[in-house]
Amino acid sequence: MSVAQPVVAEKENAIVRMMKDLERALKKPPSERRWGMVIDLTKCVACDACTVSCKAENKTPPGVNYTLVIKEEVGTYPNVREVFLPRPCMHCENPPCVDVCPVGATWKNEEGVVVIDYDVCIGCRYCMTACPYGARTFDFGDWYTEGTPHLAPYETAPTFEYGEMRVRNEHESPVGNVRKCHFCLHRVHEGLLPACITDCIGRARYFGDLNDPDSLVSELLRERYSFRLKEELGTEPKVFYLT
Amino acid sequence: MKGNKGLVIAYWVVVAVLVIVGLVGLYWRLTTGHKMANYGELIVWGLWVSMYIFFMAVAAGAFIVASMVYTFDVETLRPVRRLALLTPLVAMPLGFFSIWVDLGHMERAYEMITRPHLTSMMNIELWLYGAFFIVLLVMLWEEFAKGGEDKALMKWAGAIGLVLVILYEAAGGALFGVAKARPAWHGGLFPLLFILSGFTVGVGTVVFLHVFLPKLFGGKVSKPAVVWLGELLLVLIIIEFLFVLSEYFVGLYSGIPSEVTPLKQILTGPFWYVFWIGQFLIGIVLPIVLLAWQRTRTSPLWVAIAGLGVFIGTFAMRLNLVIPALAYPELKGLVEAVPSPRMTTVYVPSTMEWFVGLGIFGLGMAAFAVLYHLLPVQSQAAKEA
Known part of the structure; x- marks a missing residue:
């Protein structure tokens, strides 16, 4: 099976292109941009670089995974193959999680990202x-290095989720x-792509403004078959x- | 009927043990947060949430019994009206406490009031609880402080309270029913099932307490009231069983894995006994036999045991309602994708959860005993019996 490549990627490095898209989007009023993610399943190799980069960026504890890769083996030996499904938060336009919150602590912000006020x-x-x-x-309050003489520095380093510096303590x-995943808004607002996008070794993940017809994500959705x-x-x- | 001194001592010993155990559990909960809990990333709710919806159901059902006297003038039930009114006063705080310890940030519980989010069934429920609790306090004041002489007040308060408990139980069912992410919950039956199940367990609890408390502490039992409640209970159990059958059969027939798997978990999974022994044998078969058989249906003791069976069975039902539906991952392969012991399809409450849970039951037992001594609950009943 031939692997389809994004048309634009041949012309320009995808990361460079997405950074330019980001720069353009950030010049617009927040309510006019719609952040979205496109994941090319034909390019995902389930290396979990996205999972790890997210953990490094957001210092998430054990059990807390903003993004992960679901792996499934299909077929029977010897005719088997593995299929992979990276799964961040879907940032739904109609998020069922938002309606049920009894105190309004989670909502879809004006950029279309579902956020939480900790x-x-x-x-x-x-x-x-x-x-x-x-x-x-x-977040149950667990630590990876619990039970060792000292918590590892990477666990106690501050995080900058939602643009707020926090040092996690029990x-x-x-x-x-x-x-949950917040599309690394703290990075995006500084003109940086979400950590899982930049660290994807197969260049399977794309991020950008869905409202911008010239963005890479919009172009990919026009050119390729997609599903949700x-x-x-x-x-x-x-x-x-x-x- | 005279009380039994030996039994009273045993009762208080049990209460003391439960409360001490509960305090140990609470200490763990407050000092270690949720680290010692066994609910996790997949089965996010466990014993405490089940207890919460259970106690709220008991409160609602008991109040319906009270309103049958105050609003609908069912004279036979007059001897149990005070007990039926006191039961929500005890059960609701137990429910609140159960859900309070379950919160990730207990200190922020007040936000439910200061930051109302009325698209959430959980928040809607709270306002209904609050409104009902005010009505309940008014009725308790009138009944115990003024002897319940203002019949018009009691009639209308009973009617308003009845509407409120029906609404809050419906909202409780809807809390689960609206969750389209959980096919085993999603649907229109739960609000109705919650109302019915609340009524059933409320009748069971009131009839049990009406017989049990005088046996323990002295006082008279109204046999006509017990027999009447027993007959009502029999009808309610049968209707509720039909509701459960309908839910299970339709779910199983669908063949949809997200519906079938939780039901199979309930019926044949590792915790099969919660359904077959707790919910079915103790909660349905035993009470039906006791309430249908001529020799036992007129005996207050056996009717009370049937009521206790419904109490236990309904608790088992609440566990089965909350937990198995959550044990089915939202996406295939999700559990394997998260290398964490908290991402598991199996849930057994941890020692901390059991301890706190037992403590809450102990508090309830203590509260009933104290209120029974302090207030003329059954002396009035005795006079009328």
């Missing part, structure tokens, strides 16, 4: 039951909160998969 979230986890994609996780947010997960639920995800 200082408001009461940790009831109702949103986790409402997400059809399992994209929300609860009795303060985000411990006790629901946490569980479209029948009417959630209108802003993460698209190319096959």
Whole structure:
């Protein structure tokens, strides 16, 4: 099977192109941009670089995965192959997680990204039951290096999620909160691509402004066949998969 | 009926043990947060959430019994009206406490009031609880402080309270029913099932307490009220069983994995006994036999045991309602993709969860005993019996 390549990638490095897209989008008022992600399943090799880069960027503890790669073996030996599905938050246009929050701690911001206010979230986890994609996780206060003489520095280093510097400790947010992918908004607002985009070794992930017809993500969606997960639920995800 | 001193001592020993165990659990909860909990990233709700919806159901059902006296003038039930009114006063705080310890940030619970988000069934429920609790306090004040002489007030308060408990149970069912991400929950049956199940367990609890408390602490039992409640309970159990059958059969027939798997978990999974022994045998078969058989249906003791069976069975039902539906991953392969012991399809409450849970039951037992001593709950009943 021939692997389809994005038309534009041949002309210009995709990262450079997406950075330019980002720069253009950031000049617009926030309400006029619509951040979205496109994942090319034909290029994903399930290396989990996205998972790891997200963990490094957001210092997420054990069990808290903003993005992950679902791996499935299909067929029977010797006719088997593996299929991979990277799964960040879908940042739905109609997010079911938002409606159910009893205190309005999570909402779709004006750029279309579903965000959480850690200082408001009461940790009831109702949103986790409402997400059809399992994209929300609860911070139980666990550490990777718990039980060792010292917590590793990478676990106690500050994070900058939502543009706020936080050092995680056991009795303060985000411990006790629901946490999820936020498209690395803190990076995006500084003109940087989300960590999972820049670190994808297969260049399978793309990010940009869906409202911009000239953006790489818009072009890919025009040129290639795409689908979204569980479209029948009417959630209108802003993460698209190319096959 | 005279009380039994030996039983009273045993009762208080049990209460003391449960409360001490509960305090240990609460200490762990407050000092270690959720680290010692066994609910996880997939099964995000467990024992405490099940207890919360259970106690709220008990409160609603008991109040419906009270409103049958105050609003609908069912004279036979007059001897149980005070107990039926006190039951929500105890059960609701137990429910609130169960859900409070479950929160990731207990200190922010007040935000439910200061930041109302009325698209959330959870928030809508709270306002309904609040409104009902005010009505309940008014009725309790009138009944216990003024002897319930203002019949018009009690009639109308009973009617308003009845509407509120029906609404809050419906919202409780809708809390699960609206979750389109969970096919085993999603649908229109849950709000109705919650109302019905609440009524059933409320009747069971009231009839049990009405017989049990005098046996323990002294007081008289109204046999006509017990028999009446027993007959009502029999009808309710059968209707509720039909609801559950309908839910299970339609779900299983669908063949949709996300619906079938949780149901199979309930019926034949590792915790099969929660359904077959707790929900079915103790909660349905035993009460039906006791309430249908001529020799036992007129005996207050056996009717009370049937009520206790419904109490236990409904709790098992609440566990089966909350947990198995969550054990089915939203996406195939999700569990394997997260290398964490918290991402698992199996849930057994941790020691901390059990301890806190037992403590909450202990608090309930203590509260009923204290209120029974302090207030003229059954003395009034005795006079009327």
